[in-house]
Amino acid sequence: MISLNNVHKSYVTGSNSLHVLKGIDLEINSGEFVSIMGSSGSGKSTLLNILGILDNYDEGSYYLNGSLVKDMSEKKAARLRNELVGFVFQSFNLISFKNAMENVALPLYYQGVNRKKRNKIAEEYLDKVGLLEWATHLPSEMSGGQKQRVAIARSLISQPKIIFADEPTGALDTSTSYEVMDILKEINDDGITVILVTHEHDIASMTQKIVRLKDGRIDEIIKNGELKNFQHQYAKELETA
Amino acid sequence: MFDLDLWKEILSALKKNRMRSFMTAFGVFWGIFMLIIMSGAGRALENGVMDGIKAFASNSAFFWTERTSVPYKGFQRGRRWNYKNTDIEYIKANISDIEYLSPRLFGPSSGGGDNVIRGKKTGAFNIYGDYPEFFKIDPWTPLQGRLINTIDIQHSRKVVNIGERVVEVMFDKDEDPIGEYLKINGVYFQVVGVVKGETRVNIGNGRKNETIIMPFTTMQKTFNMGDDVHFFSVTSQPGVPVSKVEARLKELMKERHSVAPDDQQAVGSFNIEVEWKKYMGLFTGIQLLTWIVGIGTLLAGVIGVSNIMLVIIKERTQEIGIQRAIGATPGKVILHIVAESVFLTVLAGYLGLALGVGLLELLNMVLEMNAGGSDDIFFRRPEISFRMAVGALSVLVVSGIFAGLIPARRAVSIKPIDALRDE
Numbered sequence: 001m002i003s004l005n006n007v008h009k010s011y012v013t014g015s016n017s018l019h020v021l022k023g024i025d026l027e028i029n030s031g032e033f034v035s036i037m038g039s040s041g042s043g044k045s046t047l048l049n050i051l052g053i054l055d056n057y058d059e060g061s062y063y064l065n066g067s068l069v070k071d072m073s074e075k076k077a078a079r080l081r082n083e084l085v086g087f088v089f090q091s092f093n094l095i096s097f098k099n100a101m102e103n104v105a106l107p108l109y110y111q112g113v114n115r116k117k118r119n120k121i122a123e124e125y126l127d128k129v130g131l132l133e134w135a136t137h138l139p140s141e142m143s144g145g146q147k148q149r150v151a152i153a154r155s156l157i158s159q160p161k162i163i164f165a166d167e168p169t170g171a172l173d174t175s176t177s178y179e180v181m182d183i184l185k186e187i188n189d190d191g192i193t194v195i196l197v198t199h200e201h202d203i204a205s206m207t208q209k210i211v212r213l214k215d216g217r218i219d220e221i222i223k224n225g226e227l228k229n230f231q232h233q234y235a236k237e238l239e240t241a
Numbered sequence: 242m243f244d245l246d247l248w249k250e251i252l253s254a255l256k257k258n259r260m261r262s263f264m265t266a267f268g269v270f271w272g273i274f275m276l277i278i279m280s281g282a283g284r285a286l287e288n289g290v291m292d293g294i295k296a297f298a299s300n301s302a303f304f305w306t307e308r309t310s311v312p313y314k315g316f317q318r319g320r321r322w323n324y325k326n327t328d329i330e331y332i333k334a335n336i337s338d339i340e341y342l343s344p345r346l347f348g349p350s351s352g353g354g355d356n357v358i359r360g361k362k363t364g365a366f367n368i369y370g371d372y373p374e375f376f377k378i379d380p381w382t383p384l385q386g387r388l389i390n391t392i393d394i395q396h397s398r399k400v401v402n403i404g405e406r407v408v409e410v411m412f413d414k415d416e417d418p419i420g421e422y423l424k425i426n427g428v429y430f431q432v433v434g435v436v437k438g439e440t441r442v443n444i445g446n447g448r449k450n451e452t453i454i455m456p457f458t459t460m461q462k463t464f465n466m467g468d469d470v471h472f473f474s475v476t477s478q479p480g481v482p483v484s485k486v487e488a489r490l491k492e493l494m495k496e497r498h499s500v501a502p503d504d505q506q507a508v509g510s511f512n513i514e515v516e517w518k519k520y521m522g523l524f525t526g527i528q529l530l531t532w533i534v535g536i537g538t539l540l541a542g543v544i545g546v547s548n549i550m551l552v553i554i555k556e557r558t559q560e561i562g563i564q565r566a567i568g569a570t571p572g573k574v575i576l577h578i579v580a581e582s583v584f585l586t587v588l589a590g591y592l593g594l595a596l597g598v599g600l601l602e603l604l605n606m607v608l609e610m611n612a613g614g615s616d617d618i619f620f621r622r623p624e625i626s627f628r629m630a631v632g633a634l635s636v637l638v639v640s641g642i643f644a645g646l647i648p649a650r651r652a653v654s655i656k657p658i659d660a661l662r663d664e
Binding site for chain 2: 049052054055074075078079081082083086087089093094095096097106107110111115154155158
């Protein structure tokens, strides 16, 4: 599904160049539930943005669903994002003057689905995340957890193959975080690849595979079987902290 | 295709910034409003002036005689001379480009005193002897009775057409002037028509409504003018510049009356065509100026729209980022912004157009009311043509597109990721 080969990325601001990703090799298969961890500045968000075709990279190669993603035109990238990829953001990024249903329906609008049809589909997806009765409410009238669930419904409506979530629980309290993770898990159970960025160990430990970044390189990859081990290690880290 | 979401987004975007949207729209509104008002005023001036002269034959020229200024063929300079009756046929025979030729005689001058008497009423008026052809050049309308005609000429009838002012002075109210007699310089003439000039152009002296017109032949005989002709009114055939006729006629008359060919003074003439062209140039100039100023004002408004759209884009960077992240193509984003800009411009422009036209209409009503049906206003029917309205609207749409395009390109050049980070 996803194949990264020696991907480099630098940000150039004026005369300063910041080398953020220093050669990433990563394989993610279809149906995996992956989290990307790392301290701030380790390049995890940059990696996610490249994976989500929101940003481009300088060197190496990135194959998404079998096709090379490099130097794509904005139009093509937009179409690919619309068809293959769903996004969930830390700050929800709902459009403030549209109600929940319209927000969820937005990706279908860009696909050219007519209004009646897409609103009906949007209601189905809102139902899936348990917010059908909130369909006509504006984002400002909802709690953080509700907003994130609307955002998840929005990311799902275009029936993507991959969901990218950038700190989806970053702005939520623990119990709401777990609710959101449960939904993401359900999505993954339906066969959709979910890739999330987090710096919370308990969140990461709910996924099947953890990619740890350190200074722009992959430090370690913890697979399913080792998760118990990871949880143990995490507990120890907490104790020492 | 009507895209409800697009319009919803546009309206909500504009509503979010009511004051700013209003101020921006006002720039465009003002531009188009000024354009309409100025153009309407220009047209009103044109109408006012043209109404007074448009019926007048624009291809006409007029000739009279002056003292000679060059000695020639044994004649000394300073000689007085006149056109003769025979010149009429001679000119007609030798200049084929002439459409109408109307000789005129100036009646006995009042010499400052009254020259017309009826009972106890007296008055001083301008008296002319004319051919019916004259009405083809400077049109007159009979308000009562009839105009002087060819039979009057043939029989040298002692009949006259009189202007409205003459009726006022020489007749009591409710009195019917038709068939009554006026004593002009001691001779009685019967009134056969009350006439009104269709134009404000006056060939002769004094005011147009103080005119008395009698048959040319009658005047010549009655007042002992021999075979003199004082004045020629001439129009050229359609398509022939009257200047050509003017030059030829002068040449012929000089030759025939032993006036030196290089005498610039002896044959006086006046060419309406030249004046007409001056007027036309003036009005074209006014319209041109209107457009330049109007477009300039409009441009300022449009730049305002463009400017405000840039600010809006800046404010909505994140929103645009979201849209891009979930699959909005650059084209869609551009369309959205351009549509918003066009909407704002056209709405404001349309309001300006409607209000401008409304004001002109109001002005027209007030003007006509004040004028009370009289012709003596030089500013009437302020209006703009349908073509101009359509033209102005197209300019608005095009400028709206341009105003939106710059910010739209800016919005698209922002990467989705940068847009999302912008908080």
